Amino acid sequence: MTSSKPIGEWRDVYDFLEQVRLRPGMFVRRGSLVELQAMLYGYRVASEIHGPQAVMDFEHQGPFAEWLWLRLGRTYASPLGWAVEITQAAEATGRAGIDLFFDLLSEFKAERSPEVR
Numbered sequence: 815m816t817s818s819k820p821i822g823e824w825r826d827v828y829d830f831l832e833q834v835r836l837r838p839g840m841f842v843r844r845g846s847l848v849e850l851q852a853m854l855y856g857y858r859v860a861s862e863i864h865g866p867q868a869v870m871d872f873e874h875q876g877p878f879a880e881w882l883w884l885r886l887g888r889t890y891a892s893p894l895g896w897a898v899e900i901t902q903a904a905e906a907t908g909r910a911g912i913d914l915f916f917d918l919l920s921e922f923k924a925e926r927s928p929e930v931r
Contacts, residue, residue: 827857827870828923835916845912847897871922872896881922 818836819829834841834850842850854872861870871877879896883889892899900918901911 827854827872830857831916831919838912842912845910847901847911847915848895850912850915851895851897877926878919878922881925882918885918885921 816832816836818833824830824833838845842853851872854870858870858873873879874895875891879891882896882899883891886899886903897911897915900915904911904914907914
């Protein structure tokens with residue numbers, strides 16, 4: 815079982831996302847995936863400015879989004895972005911968007927292993 819870690823022990827964006835998964839209310843107001851997506855964009859910008867540049871799978875048209883469109887049976891990339899699409903898919907099934915996101919993230923990581931931890 816994973817436990818919370820201090821920021822100084824985080825190695826990459828996946829460590830950050832694991833902390834969000836453990837305590838979503840601490841990081842993301844009302845479980846908003848749009849807010850989480852904005853935070854991930856800020857993470858990428860900060861890594862470009864301050865280095866080293868992080869591998870970023872969560873761009874609007876990045877590897878996670880490309881994988882998601884296929885996973886959702888889409889033949890096109892949504893202009894709304896992955897956060898909105900996951901939120902809408904979750905609402906259609908009565909789930910919380912953040913819960914669906916972390917389920918999908920687990921699938922994404924499993925399919926890409928060992929490339930992604």
